[in-house]
Amino acid sequence: MKKRLATWVSLLTIFAMVTAGCSGNGGNANGNANSGADSGTDGGGKKGEKTEFLFWTPFSGADGPFMKEIVDKYNSSQDSYKIDFVIQPNGEYYKQLDVALSTGKDRPDLMIMHLDQIPTYVNKGQLQPMDNLASAAGINKADYVEAAINYATIEDKWYGIPLDIHPLVMYYNKDLLEAAGVTSPPTNREEFDAAVEKATNKDKGIYGYVVPTLWPQQFIFPTLVWQNGGDLWNGTDVAYNSPEAIEMIEWMRGMVDKGVSPGNVQQDGENTLFLQGKNAIQFNGPWMKSQFDEAGLNYGVAPMPQLGKAKQAVFGGSHNFAIPKDVTDENIIAGIGDFLKYVSSNSLEWAESGQALASKPMLESEEFKALPQSAIAESFPYVQFAPNVLNWPTISEPIWGELNNALLGKKDAKQAMDDAAAKSKQAIGK
Incomplete structure (x- = not known):
C-alpha cells in the first residue's frame, strides 16, 4: 500500500x-x-x-x-x-x-x-x-x-x-450515476460502457470515466490484461504486447475518441475531476478513501468490474x-x-x-465488516500481484511511457507495446 x-x-x-x-x-x-x-x-x-x-x-x-x-x-x-x-x-x-x-x-x-x-x-x-x-x-x-x-x-x-492487500478498486460518484439513471455500480464491460456514456454531460463538463495516462495505470493496465486473458510475463519473456493487451489499450483510447473521457489527461487529472464532481467513475487504490472523505464526496466503492472478456482478475499490491x-x-x-x-x-x-x-x-471481525471498504476484500480470491520475477520493476518500467504514448494518441497501441517490449528485453539482456 x-x-x-x-x-x-x-x-x-x-x-x-x-x-x-x-x-x-x-x-x-x-x-x-x-x-x-x-x-x-x-x-x-x-x-x-x-x-x-x-x-x-x-x-x-x-x-x-x-x-x-x-x-x-x-x-x-x-x-x-x-x-x-x-x-x-x-x-x-x-x-x-x-x-x-x-x-x-x-x-x-x-x-x-x-x-x-x-x-x-x-x-x-x-x-x-x-x-x-x-x-x-x-x-x-x-x-x-x-x-x-x-x-x-x-x-x-x-x-x-x-x-494489507491493496487491489485496484472502483470509486463512483453516487450523485452523478443517480442523475444519469444508473441504479447500481457496473460489474462488467457492457454495464460499464453504458454507465459512463449515460453519465457523460459535455455541456456541464462532466465525464463518465476519465482515462488516466500515467499513474495509476500501474494497477489498471495489468488488471485489464489479465481480465482479457493476457499476461505480463509468459514464464520466460515479457508478454504485454499480446493481442489481449492491445485490445484493452484500444478500448481505453476509445473512450477518449467517443468523448466519454477528455484527452491529454495529466498526472492526477482524473482524481482532480473526481474531487470536483466532474468524473463519475475512477479506478484507484484503497488509499484514496481518506482524501474523498475529507472532500465530503457522496461516493461509493466497489470491486473492479470485469472489463476483459476472459475472467475476473485484479492487480494488487x-x-x-x-x-x-x-x-x-x-x-x-x-x-x-x-x-x-x-x-x-x-x-x-x-x-x-x-x-x-x-x-x-x-x-x-465485525468492526472491519462494518467499514465501507470491506467490499474490497471480496476481490481477494482472484487478486494477482506483479510477476514474481527478479528486478521486475526495472524490467517493466518501459510499459508506462509507451502506454502513455498510446493513450495520448501519439502511437498506435501495437507499436507502443512492441516498443515497450523491445526496451524491456534490453533490460534483461535479450
Whole structure:
C-alpha cells in the first residue's frame, strides 16, 4: 500500500515522527509480560530500560498518521519495547533504504516493503527469513491471505508478513450515476460502457470515466490484461504486447475518441475531476478513501468490474513487514515479533485509512465488516500481484511511457507495446 503505494502516491513531503513509549500495565497487549526482555536489559544492555528498535515506512501520504496511531498504541500497551517510528518519503523510499542497508548507517530494524520488491531484496541477500520470529511470537501463516504469503515465501522461507492487500478498486460518484439513471455500480464491460456514456454531460463538463495516462495505470493496465486473458510475463519473456493487451489499450483510447473521457489527461487529472464532481467513475487504490472523505464526496466503492472478456482478475499490491539480514539482537527480534503479533489483531486504524487488511482475524471481525471498504476484500480470491520475477520493476518500467504514448494518441497501441517490449528485453539482456 504499489506498488508504489504505496511508490505510488505522489506526495513527497518528508515526515520524521518518533513515538514515545508510555508505561502500561506491566505486560504487553498479547499477555507476554516482558517478552524478549526477561534479562532486564534493553538492546544496549542497560538494566530496567525498554528495548528500542527503529521502524521505517514509506507512508508519507494521508496514510501515515494511521500507522503512527497503531505504533503509539502499541508503545503505550506494554513496558518492554519502544518503537522509534520514521516515515521516509515515498518517492525516495527504496533509494534511502538501499543506502541504509548497504552502509549500515541508520539502518532500520523493521521496515515496510512492497511485496513485489521482496524477491529482489532476497536475491541481494538483504532480508532475513521471518519463520523463527513468527514461530516464537505465535504468528501463523494460516492467519493471513494466502496469495501474499505464497508470494513472499521463497525456497520455503518466509520473508514478509503482510499488513494489507491493496487491489485496484472502483470509486463512483453516487450523485452523478443517480442523475444519469444508473441504479447500481457496473460489474462488467457492457454495464460499464453504458454507465459512463449515460453519465457523460459535455455541456456541464462532466465525464463518465476519465482515462488516466500515467499513474495509476500501474494497477489498471495489468488488471485489464489479465481480465482479457493476457499476461505480463509468459514464464520466460515479457508478454504485454499480446493481442489481449492491445485490445484493452484500444478500448481505453476509445473512450477518449467517443468523448466519454477528455484527452491529454495529466498526472492526477482524473482524481482532480473526481474531487470536483466532474468524473463519475475512477479506478484507484484503497488509499484514496481518506482524501474523498475529507472532500465530503457522496461516493461509493466497489470491486473492479470485469472489463476483459476472459475472467475476473485484479492487480494488487501488499505492504509487508520485513527485517534486514543484519538485525541480530535477540531482544530487538523478540520485540519486533511482539509488535507484529499485536498488529495482527490490532490494526483497525490501518483499515480506517482505506486499506483492506491481510490478517484473517481482522477481516472477519465485525468492526472491519462494518467499514465501507470491506467490499474490497471480496476481490481477494482472484487478486494477482506483479510477476514474481527478479528486478521486475526495472524490467517493466518501459510499459508506462509507451502506454502513455498510446493513450495520448501519439502511437498506435501495437507499436507502443512492441516498443515497450523491445526496451524491456534490453533490460534483461535479450
